[in-house]
Amino acid sequence: MTAYVDGASRGNPGPAGYGVYMTTDSGDIIEVSGYLGTTTNNVAEYSGLLEALSIARAEGATDVEIISDSLLLVNQMLGKFRVKHENLIPLYKKARGLASYFPNFSIRHTLRAGNKEADRLANLAVDRGEGRFVERHRDDL
Numbered sequence: 001m002t003a004y005v006d007g008a009s010r011g012n013p014g015p016a017g018y019g020v021y022m023t024t025d026s027g028d029i030i031e032v033s034g035y036l037g038t039t040t041n042n043v044a045e046y047s048g049l050l051e052a053l054s055i056a057r058a059e060g061a062t063d064v065e066i067i068s069d070s071l072l073l074v075n076q077m078l079g080k081f082r083v084k085h086e087n088l089i090p091l092y093k094k095a096r097g098l099a100s101y102f103p104n105f106s107i108r109h110t111l112r113a114g115n116k117e118a119d120r121l122a123n124l125a126v127d128r129g130e131g132r133f134v135e136r137h138r139d140d141l
Contacts, residue, residue: 001025001061003052004110005068006118007044008126014038015129018048019121022055025063029139030055031117033125034132045070046091048122049077053098063104069115077107 002023009016016039020032032051036044049066056064068074075081076092077099083092099105112119125133 001056001059001063002065002067003056004115004118005045005048005052005066006115006122007041007046007048007070008119008122009039009041009044010126011038013040015126016041016044017122017125017128018044018051019118019123019125020048020052020055021117021121022052024059025061027138029137031121031135031137032133033121033128035125035128035130040087042070042072042085043087043091044122045073046088046095048118049073049095050091050098053095053101057098057101062102064099064102064106066105066107067110067115068107069110069112069119071109074107074109 004021007018016036018034022030036047076083083089
């Protein structure tokens with residue numbers, strides 16, 4: 001399972017949301033957008049990661065690849081950067097715990113241009129200003 005994750009915050013802190021664009025091994029596409037209220041961009045990024053890991057676990061995935069345009073998030077999850085901010089420590093611990101459920105977990109960085117769908121979903125969440133939306137479909141084009 002591959003998941004593109006992103007967070008958006010307008011103001012940092014400001015109105016924030018996350019987006020997750022996942023492809024399953026069976027060819028399904030799962031799109032999730034969630035509004036977070038007022039928070040920072042880094043909290044929104046972690047919220048997207050946590051959503052993706054939770055869905056992957058519920059789907060019974062064993063192989064999970066996370067792709068993010070947040071260098072901070074990726075390097076913290078890889079153990080290259082320490083998690084210093086008190087708001088991120090519990091999110092990081094939860095993400096590490098969820099990641100441990102997957103025998104084959106990986107996370108990598110991409111440039112913003114490589115994360116367009118998750119970015120679109122994160123901004124859609126902020127535009128809506130409420131709720132969590134999940135859509136599942138197949139891309140049979």
